[in-house]
Amino acid sequence: MSFIDLHAHLLPHWDDGSDSWKTTMEMLRQGAADGISQVVCTPHVMSKKDLDEESTIIKLYNELLQRAAAEHLDIRLHLGAELFIQPDIDFSRRIATYGGNRRYFLVEFPMNLIPDFVAKTFFDCLLEEHIPVVAHPERYARILADSSKAFDFVERGALLQINAGSLLGTFGQNVRATAITLLDHQLAAVVSSDAHDVKMRPLKLKAAFQFVCDRWGSEQAQRLFVDNPRRILAGEEVTVEPIRPAEGPQDATEKFKSLLRKVGIKK
Numbered sequence: 238m239s240f241i242d243l244h245a246h247l248l249p250h251w252d253d254g255s256d257s258w259k260t261t262m263e264m265l266r267q268g269a270a271d272g273i274s275q276v277v278c279t280p281h282v283m284s285k286k287d288l289d290e291e292s293t294i295i296k297l298y299n300e301l302l303q304r305a306a307a308e309h310l311d312i313r314l315h316l317g318a319e320l321f322i323q324p325d326i327d328f329s330r331r332i333a334t335y336g337g338n339r340r341y342f343l344v345e346f347p348m349n350l351i352p353d354f355v356a357k358t359f360f361d362c363l364l365e366e367h368i369p370v371v372a373h374p375e376r377y378a379r380i381l382a383d384s385s386k387a388f389d390f391v392e393r394g395a396l397l398q399i400n401a402g403s404l405l406g407t408f409g410q411n412v413r414a415t416a417i418t419l420l421d422h423q424l425a426a427v428v429s430s431d432a433h434d435v436k437m438r439p440l441k442l443k444a445a446f447q448f449v450c451d452r453w454g455s456e457q458a459q460r461l462f463v464d465n466p467r468r469i470l471a472g473e474e475v476t477v478e479p480i481r482p483a484e485g486p487q488d489a490t491e492k493f494k495s496l497l498r499k500v501g502i503k504k
């Protein structure tokens with residue numbers, strides 16, 4: 238399988254991802270062995286100041302290209318960023334969009350609150366045909382409490398990127414249940430690794446791909462791990478057909494029981 242990973246923290250010494258070139262190269266080897274054929278480096282960009290320092294990121298990326306070529310690694314690299322939401326995003330920056338395609342950008346929110354200005358910012362972006370890809374919505378408190386909020390983003394034109402680890406339980410059972418709910422309602426456009434290191438959050442997609450194949454079928458898995466990521470990188474149209482989840486907060490115990498049923502454990 239040839240997975241395309243749209244979210245990975247491979248560049249060393251920039252954010253909380255890879256802590257050395259040794260780790261970065263180990264992550265890349267891991268990804269290649271796991272069936273990942275292309276990966277986008279998406280360093281955290283927390284502010285306008287970080288975005289203005291894109292030359293540092295580009296320098297690290299160029300060094301990574303050289304190191305990967307020297308090792309003849311069978312994995313193609315691209316550059317982007319994971320932008321922390323801010324009211325004005327400078328889309329003239331090369332790293333602001335996937336591969337500089339000026340169309341799709343990866344964006345994250347604070348974990349505990351989704352700021353009020355997000356709706357207007359997204360609206361303004363979409364008017365200019367800059368399409369937000371929301372990183373790991375299943376991890377945000379607001380969406381954990383009410384997954385219909387995720388539907389609102391998709392309805393307005395954003396795409397959702399689920400973390401592979403969320404589907405496998407890396408972030409706990411609540412996050413896992415929410416990720417499953419989002420896939421049950423056809424809200425996800427893509428599954429990515431959000432790799433940070435070699436052990437806890439590795440550059441791997443195969444296990445999550447298998448989980449999606451088993452639960453939602455191989456066509457859906459192909460769309461989430463291969464076809465949609467390829468389209469996003471190429472700046473092509475991506476369509477989703479979302480179903481609105483039940484509104485309102487879900488009882489955590491009920492949600493957990495429902496998860497156990499979903500993964501085939503009766504309680």
Ligand SMILES: [Fe+2]
Pocket residue numbers: 244246319372431
């Ligand atoms: Fe990330």
